[in-house]
Amino acid sequence: MSLDSPATHFVLPSGLPCWVELAAANEPAAQRFYAGLFGWDFKEKPDPATVTKRYSIAYLGGVQVGGLYRATAGQPVGWTLHLAVHNTVSTAEWVEHLNGRVMLGPMNIPGRGSILHAVDPTGAPVVFWQPADGWEFGTGLANMFAGADLNTHDGASADYFFCKLFNYTSEQIGDAHSIDYAEWRLDHQPVLYRYVMGPEYRPDTPPHWMIYFEIDPARGADAAAEDARMLGGTVVIQPYDTPFGRIAVLADPDGAVFSIIDHSQVVEGWGRAEVDDPYDD
DSSP, rough: OOOOOSSSSSSOTSSSSSEEEEEEESHHHHHHHHHHHOOEEEEEEEEESSTHHHHHHEEEEEEEEEEEEEEEOTTOOOEEEEEEESSSHHHHHHHHHTTTTEEEEEEEEETTTTEEEEEEEEEEEEEEEOOOOOOOBBBTTHHHHHHHHEEEOOOOHHHHHHHHOOOEEEOOOOOOSSSSSEEEETTTTTEEEEEOOOOOOOOTTOEEEEEEEETTTTTTHHHHHHHHHHHHHHHHHEEOOOOEEEEEEEOOOOEEEEEEETTTOOOOSSSSSSOTTTTTO
C-alpha cells in the first residue's frame, strides 16, 4: 500500500499504475466531496463513451490526478485502477492466454491512448491503458494516488497472472497464514500489493482493488477521516496503525470505497486483527 514515486510520470513502464477513475452515481456531489477532501479541481471534456457524453478530469496544482464519470444504469459505483501497457492488442492476447477475460476493447480514445477492460482469473476487474505520448498522472504526494491493494480469494492465481503479465516479482510480507499479503515489485521497487481476504470479509465479497490516497502528515488520517464524514461521506473503518502508515477506509456520498494513508505514522506489527467488511451491504 506504499508506492514511492515522483509527482508525475511521463513515460511509464508496463505494469505501473497510470490512472484511477471513479464511476459515480451523482457527479456534482462526487466532485464537491473530493474537492473538499483533497482540494481537487475538475475540468470536463467531451466523451462519447459515457452516458452523459462527458468526462471530468481531476487536477491538483495543475496536475492530473484522476477521472470521474457518471455510472451507467446498473453499474456499481467505485474506483477503478488502470495499469500501463505498451500495446493493448498484445496485452489482450496475454490476458486470454493467462486465463483472464477481455471484457471490452482494445479501444482507442482520441488524444488519450488505447484501453482494455479485463477480469483476472480470480474475478477482479482491471483496466489496461496504453497511454498517449506525454501522459501525466500525479502520484505520491499529498492528496494524490498512493498505491493499491488487490483484495482476492485466490492469492496464488492472482500472483501468477500479474507476475507473468508484467514480470513482477512477488514477495510475501504477511506470514502467509493468518495474513497472506504479498508485495509485487518491478526492478526491486514496490508497485502493488495483493491481499487474500480473511475472516473480516464475507465469503461472497467479490475480488476488488482498494485505492489509497496520500494524506499530508500535518493533517493526518484522523482529521481527514472526520473531514470526509463532515462532507457527507462515511468512515467505513476508523483510522488504524500499520507498518506502512496510519490508514482509514472511507466511502464517498455514493458509497464508493477508498482508503487514505499517512505514511509518516508507522508501527511495528499489524494494527487491526479484525475489521468491518467495507463491501458488506
